[in-house]
Amino acid sequence: xxxxxxxLGHSADDAEDRRQEAHKIVWALLAALALHLVIGVSxxxxxxxxxxxxxxxxxxxxxxxxxxxxxxxxxxxxxxxxMETDESKASVEKPKEQTFESNANSIxxxxxxxxxxxxxxxxxxxxxxxxxxxxxxxSLANKGAQPQPKTAPQESPNPSVAPTPQSTPSEAEQFAMxxxxxxxxxxxxxxxxxxxxxxxxxPEHEKTRMSGSITNRGATRVNAVGTPLGRYQKMxxxxxxxxxxxxxxxxxxxxxxxxxxLVFSVDRSGRVKNLKIVHNSSNESFANVCLQSIMxxxxxxxxxxxxxxxxxxxLDEDMSFTMFAx
Numbered sequence: 488x489x490x491x492x493x494x495l496g497h498s499a500d501d502a503e504d505r506r507q508e509a510h511k512i513v514w515a516l517l518a519a520l521a522l523h524l525v526i527g528v529s530x531x532x533x534x535x536x537x538x539x540x541x542x543x544x545x546x547x548x549x550x551x552x553x554x555x556x557x558x559x560x561x562x563x564x565x566x567x568x569x570m571e572t573d574e575s576k577a578s579v580e581k582p583k584e585q586t587f588e589s590n591a592n593s594i595x596x597x598x599x600x601x602x603x604x605x606x607x608x609x610x611x612x613x614x615x616x617x618x619x620x621x622x623x624x625x626s627l628a629n630k631g632a633q634p635q636p637k638t639a640p641q642e643s644p645n646p647s648v649a650p651t652p653q654s655t656p657s658e659a660e661q662f663a664m665x666x667x668x669x670x671x672x673x674x675x676x677x678x679x680x681x682x683x684x685x686x687x688x689x690p691e692h693e694k695t696r697m698s699g700s701i702t703n704r705g706a707t708r709v710n711a712v713g714t715p716l717g718r719y720q721k722m723x724x725x726x727x728x729x730x731x732x733x734x735x736x737x738x739x740x741x742x743x744x745x746x747x748x749l750v751f752s753v754d755r756s757g758r759v760k761n762l763k764i765v766h767n768s769s770n771e772s773f774a775n776v777c778l779q780s781i782m783x784x785x786x787x788x789x790x791x792x793x794x795x796x797x798x799x800x801x802l803d804e805d806m807s808f809t810m811f812a813x
Contacts, residue, residue, distance in 0.1 A: 569720050570618070570711050582710035589711035590721035596705030607699030608707045615695045616809075620707040625691035625732050688729045693811075715793045716802075723753065723786060723804070731780040731808060738772060745769030746809045747777045754801040755794050757786035769810060777808045 570587035577591035584595070586606045597608035607618065701710075711717075735742060745768035752760045762781055767774045789802065 569717060570709050571721060571724065572708075572711055572713070573621075576706060576708050577713075581712050584710045585712040587709050587711035588714050588717045588720075590718045591711075591713040593708045593711040593713075594703070595701040595710040596703045596708045597699065597701045598704075598707050601700050601702050603698030603700060605697075605699045606701070607697050607709060608701045609699050610694065610697050610707050612694035612696045615693060615811075617695060618697065619692040619695045620697075620709075621692055622694040623689060623692045625728075626687050626689040627729055627732055688725055690724075690728045691732070715790055716796060719789060719793050719802075723784070723802075726784040726786060727780050727806065730783055731776065734776045734780060735810070738776060741770075742773040742776060742810060743770035744810045744812055745773065746807055747774050748805070748807045749777055749781060750803070750805050751781060752801050752803050753786060753789065755789045757788045759784065760801070773808075773810060777806075780808075781806070 567586065567588040570589050570593075572589040572591040572593040574591070576593055578594045579592065580594065581592050582594045584606070586595075587593075595606075595608060597610070599609050599611075602609045608620070610620070612619070612622075746766070747764060747769055748766040749762065749764050751762040754760050759781055762778065764774055764778070789797070794801075
């Protein structure tokens with residue numbers, strides 16, 4: 488019992504000592520922690536970290552931008568499609584609807600009642616891709632200079648007849664002759680003016696079937712307005728066409744049936760640039776004829792009033808040449 492109590496008594500004292508040591512350790516840890524906090528706050532105050540305001544960025548609303556990828560880019564306005572006007576169908580008056588650009592004014596008319604919605608006349612003919620309003624054979628003859636009107640021959644003076652003596656004018660008459668305004672010579676009329684050599688070139692046409700909306704009845708025509716650009720294009724097509732028919736006639740046994748499409752440009756000095764074939768369903772001989780017909784043309788410079796309506800590179804052209812079976 489005593490031993491046991493002794494033992495028990497001795498164990499109680501040790502537990503008390505341990506509790507006191509544990510309290511000391513806890514207080515020591517708290518003191519160390521407090522010291523570290525004081526040191527940390529002092530460092531923060533000295534660096535100014537606590538004194539600077541803390542800004543919290545607010546979340547900005549999401550912005551969405553819609554882009555329409557189907558909207559085409561803006562392009563420069565193009566001139567109306569060119570349609571050649573025959574001199575016999577030209578009109579002094581401009582049409583109300585200026586559908587086409589041409590070398591001369593033309594007021595639309597149709598042989599038969601309107602049968603379609605296109606701005607064209609209606610007529611019967613062959614089914615061809617081109618728009619041809621009449622049938623005609625090509626002609627390459629050059630008329631040359633027109634003969635001038637003959638004047639009556641003057642009679643030569645007879646040497647055996649002495650000339651009639653003229654009286655000498657007085658000083659007053661001489662002074663009047665020197666100070667008087669001479670009468671201008673009569674101006675020649677339009678029929679008497681020398682005309683430049685005219686060509687009889689006419690392209691070959693085959694009347695095509697058309698269904699249009701023109702209701703005015705008369706010889707087949709379209710609504711076209713004559714412009715400086717249209718007249719320059721007419722000059723270009725005549726220069727190319729006259730050569731093309733000539734070369735085709737010379738090589739008729741070599742060229743094949745088909746269509747050749749060529750693109751090129753005419754710069755402001757009148758020279759052909761960037762000529763190339765984009766399509767050819769005929770043979771090589773036919774393609775060479777088309778190339779030669781364009782490369783050899785010699786055009787005058789593009790007039791200023793025409794050049795102002797064109798891009799800097801000049802006049803862009805797209806020409807098609809076709810050889811039919813019949």
